Amino acid sequence: MLTNFGIGTLAMSHSELIDDLVAANRILADHGVFDAYGHISARDSANKERYWLARSMAPALVTAEDIIEFDLDNRPIRPGENRLFFERVIHGQVYKARPDVMAVVHNHSPSLVPFCNSDTKLRPMVGNAAFLGEGAPVFDIRTVDDDGDLNVCTVLQASALAQALGAHWLVLLRGHGAVVVGETVHQCVRHAIYAERNARQQIEATILGPVRFLTASEIDYARRMKPKDPDRAWRLWKGRAMGAAS
Amino acid sequence: MLTNFGIGTLAMSHSELIDDLVAANRILADHGVFDAYGHISARDSANKERYWLARSMAPALVTAEDIIEFDLDNRPIRPGENRLFFERVIHGQVYKARPDVMAVVHNHSPSLVPFCNSDTKLRPMVGNAAFLGEGAPVFDIRTVDDDGDLNVCTVLQASALAQALGAHWLVLLRGHGAVVVGETVHQCVRHAIYAERNARQQIEATILGPVRFLTASEIDYARRMKPKDPDRAWRLWKGRAMGAAS
Amino acid sequence: MLTNFGIGTLAMSHSELIDDLVAANRILADHGVFDAYGHISARDSANKERYWLARSMAPALVTAEDIIEFDLDNRPIRPGENRLFFERVIHGQVYKARPDVMAVVHNHSPSLVPFCNSDTKLRPMVGNAAFLGEGAPVFDIRTVDDDGDLNVCTVLQASALAQALGAHWLVLLRGHGAVVVGETVHQCVRHAIYAERNARQQIEATILGPVRFLTASEIDYARRMKPKDPDRAWRLWKGRAMGAAS
Amino acid sequence: MLTNFGIGTLAMSHSELIDDLVAANRILADHGVFDAYGHISARDSANKERYWLARSMAPALVTAEDIIEFDLDNRPIRPGENRLFFERVIHGQVYKARPDVMAVVHNHSPSLVPFCNSDTKLRPMVGNAAFLGEGAPVFDIRTVDDDGDLNVCTVLQASALAQALGAHWLVLLRGHGAVVVGETVHQCVRHAIYAERNARQQIEATILGPVRFLTASEIDYARRMKPKDPDRAWRLWKGRAMGAAS
Numbered sequence: 001m002l003t004n005f006g007i008g009t010l011a012m013s014h015s016e017l018i019d020d021l022v023a024a025n026r027i028l029a030d031h032g033v034f035d036a037y038g039h040i041s042a043r044d045s046a047n048k049e050r051y052w053l054a055r056s057m058a059p060a061l062v063t064a065e066d067i068i069e070f071d072l073d074n075r076p077i078r079p080g081e082n083r084l085f086f087e088r089v090i091h092g093q094v095y096k097a098r099p100d101v102m103a104v105v106h107n108h109s110p111s112l113v114p115f116c117n118s119d120t121k122l123r124p125m126v127g128n129a130a131f132l133g134e135g136a137p138v139f140d141i142r143t144v145d146d147d148g149d150l151n152v153c154t155v156l157q158a159s160a161l162a163q164a165l166g167a168h169w170l171v172l173l174r175g176h177g178a179v180v181v182g183e184t185v186h187q188c189v190r191h192a193i194y195a196e197r198n199a200r201q202q203i204e205a206t207i208l209g210p211v212r213f214l215t216a217s218e219i220d221y222a223r224r225m226k227p228k229d230p231d232r233a234w235r236l237w238k239g240r241a242m243g244a245a246s
Numbered sequence: 247m248l249t250n251f252g253i254g255t256l257a258m259s260h261s262e263l264i265d266d267l268v269a270a271n272r273i274l275a276d277h278g279v280f281d282a283y284g285h286i287s288a289r290d291s292a293n294k295e296r297y298w299l300a301r302s303m304a305p306a307l308v309t310a311e312d313i314i315e316f317d318l319d320n321r322p323i324r325p326g327e328n329r330l331f332f333e334r335v336i337h338g339q340v341y342k343a344r345p346d347v348m349a350v351v352h353n354h355s356p357s358l359v360p361f362c363n364s365d366t367k368l369r370p371m372v373g374n375a376a377f378l379g380e381g382a383p384v385f386d387i388r389t390v391d392d393d394g395d396l397n398v399c400t401v402l403q404a405s406a407l408a409q410a411l412g413a414h415w416l417v418l419l420r421g422h423g424a425v426v427v428g429e430t431v432h433q434c435v436r437h438a439i440y441a442e443r444n445a446r447q448q449i450e451a452t453i454l455g456p457v458r459f460l461t462a463s464e465i466d467y468a469r470r471m472k473p474k475d476p477d478r479a480w481r482l483w484k485g486r487a488m489g490a491a492s
Numbered sequence: 493m494l495t496n497f498g499i500g501t502l503a504m505s506h507s508e509l510i511d512d513l514v515a516a517n518r519i520l521a522d523h524g525v526f527d528a529y530g531h532i533s534a535r536d537s538a539n540k541e542r543y544w545l546a547r548s549m550a551p552a553l554v555t556a557e558d559i560i561e562f563d564l565d566n567r568p569i570r571p572g573e574n575r576l577f578f579e580r581v582i583h584g585q586v587y588k589a590r591p592d593v594m595a596v597v598h599n600h601s602p603s604l605v606p607f608c609n610s611d612t613k614l615r616p617m618v619g620n621a622a623f624l625g626e627g628a629p630v631f632d633i634r635t636v637d638d639d640g641d642l643n644v645c646t647v648l649q650a651s652a653l654a655q656a657l658g659a660h661w662l663v664l665l666r667g668h669g670a671v672v673v674g675e676t677v678h679q680c681v682r683h684a685i686y687a688e689r690n691a692r693q694q695i696e697a698t699i700l701g702p703v704r705f706l707t708a709s710e711i712d713y714a715r716r717m718k719p720k721d722p723d724r725a726w727r728l729w730k731g732r733a734m735g736a737a738s
Numbered sequence: 739m740l741t742n743f744g745i746g747t748l749a750m751s752h753s754e755l756i757d758d759l760v761a762a763n764r765i766l767a768d769h770g771v772f773d774a775y776g777h778i779s780a781r782d783s784a785n786k787e788r789y790w791l792a793r794s795m796a797p798a799l800v801t802a803e804d805i806i807e808f809d810l811d812n813r814p815i816r817p818g819e820n821r822l823f824f825e826r827v828i829h830g831q832v833y834k835a836r837p838d839v840m841a842v843v844h845n846h847s848p849s850l851v852p853f854c855n856s857d858t859k860l861r862p863m864v865g866n867a868a869f870l871g872e873g874a875p876v877f878d879i880r881t882v883d884d885d886g887d888l889n890v891c892t893v894l895q896a897s898a899l900a901q902a903l904g905a906h907w908l909v910l911l912r913g914h915g916a917v918v919v920g921e922t923v924h925q926c927v928r929h930a931i932y933a934e935r936n937a938r939q940q941i942e943a944t945i946l947g948p949v950r951f952l953t954a955s956e957i958d959y960a961r962r963m964k965p966k967d968p969d970r971a972w973r974l975w976k977g978r979a980m981g982a983a984s
Binding site: 124125126127197200201202204205207208209210211212213214215217218219220221222225228229232233235236237239 | 794848884
């Protein structure tokens, strides 16, 4: 069908990326990771200085037409775009700081919030959450400024957030939520969903007494090895979320 | 379409207010803030001595025909109305005490009840719950009379409740539930939903250890600044609740 | 339509009772008070030596054809009935011991079980749960015999259970579940649903610290006074449960 | 209809077994015991050296065509089968070690995970969970090797796991999940569902204070006696899960 491979492949790649982002929005809403708020972006694999992100809207309602292209300074590529997320600055600054990251989620999923406001570290209970490593860092926006707005809206704030993220896959935001990253949109969605589940299970384990977390060698193994058949979950989740949305 | 602006605008305003109240009832039922019980009223912006409230019925079943107009002494404007909430006295007394308040909810949402019967204060975990300030007050009906009925049915009780509310946006009722207020119906619904979520997250954070709440400057910021795009949540919630109800 | 009032009225009364029992089964299943197990009976107001109860089956599937008449010795009135609950002996013994009781539920609802196996008493958090009084008693089947079967299958066991219930509206069964009673089917269903909710809220309140329960005068008030418009909840619950079942 | 009884019966038996396995996959997904991961197998009653298990796929999507026959060394009987679970080695090793076991589940159900990483033993709260005995053992894969992969993929690992299971019906896997077994597919599904419920109730009971578990004589009774009408739950669960899936 595609005879012009050069443009055809590029166009298809964008359409796949957009299809993935629409599904990611729906999946994260379907899992309660997003409610009316939260956003997920994908870096363009064909042009790493660009990323794609929905307009400012409820994630459950995002369609392909709502996905907009941005440069890493968070300016829309097509002139005249409006209704943009104020917090999109998070995405640009994280992509600048982390060349390995191809997708970024910002969310406020319910079981993560208790860890945002506690000295107890969010740590991995099971292999699927090994990406949490020795414990997720917590970013406190007061280290940048203390005007009282908890939202991350300036380059300075987002840059400090990216620094707090460091080489981690998830950073908690005091009094706010989390930023979760991945090497692909699929992996980023997995991270966001398993972080929420792990948080709930860690809270419940805390009721039972001292908690044993993954060992350093188990965390290290997960860092080296990809999960077997990771797309099994994606396909199931997408089928449900897109079905539920239609 | 509307040529008689004077009457037309007023009529439309009432019809919008009623549409908002129907949606608010369905949204709060859909979120589990209301079960078979609970009620939400709106003050008339065109006549601040009047408010609108459903008949005594399950919130999930409320339609436009069920919304009745009251004066601030809680008397229905149209003669012959029946099946009225006994506890509507709460609405009149709160509107009298708080000229800034345009909407009042009374509910018994599940995660608020533990805070009604505890010395632990309900305090804000995240920006969306900053309206809880330094902690929600708890009203004890025994400060008025001690006959054992926990319902707020007399002017004296409702007046003491309004006093306990003070300048807050939410007051807990010992052994009972909560009264939540807002500057608009939409804001009041937001307050009721975010109070419930915050309560659950605060309970879970308590399991993890000492909890850090919003700072005074963060609470103050939220008091001065309106949330960006607050109606995004309203539109999503309304779409779901009205869809679920039809 | 009914010209033979004597028989007609009686027949209609039975059909209403059966209709109530079918709805009660569906409502309790819909609320998670029943899963595949649990049963609710109604005493016949026209003949207090009889009660009606479904065959041994999943409550969510009960229809009018499945409701059977029993004497207080738990024998089916119509010969040849089969597939009967072994634990129906609970119903007969409770009706014998408590002339005021017109409906009996036996269930294992999830938040009640922790209280079955704890020294912490289940006590009322809110007015709707005032029927729990100063705390629900716990029946330990080992006070009757210790063969290890936790089910209440003999007259001796059920009789001891009825004695443990005493003048209460709910008795917990160690390692098992609960028996809940009411003056009507509607009230009995309310008791079972509000006991479950109260249990969850009491567990969560316990996380926050010392819990304040209803006062003696509040409990006493609820004992003397009927709730206002109690059937509002019944109608909502029935509409949902019968809709969900069809 | 079946005239060739020898082959006919055998064929029908396989088709019943496959029908049961499809239903079991759907039921366990419907109950949240499985998410995108987890698997259940059944030993062939006509040939105890064989078992049946789905391809590597999301349990909620399993159909009869996806069920494959294996020998106890976990080799598919029909040549050319692909997309097989790496962890199927668990099934073969458990069947070898336990001649009484006819069905094996491997899952990661949410309330079991806290017990995998705690010194608090998972113990029976109610009769339906009496199969947990004096407490479920916990298998630590580091007793076999310590390369950091938590998945059970080698004969050595699966053999050690089967040894940790011993004569129990459930073994927890540190940092991972559980393996649950039964004398039939139906019983195995019951065990997996009631283990999850019991875990949640035990966590909640722990909040209330010291927990009383079933006595030795109650556990022993459940070991000797079959539950009355166990298939009532299966029929209800199957109806819901197959309905939900279609």
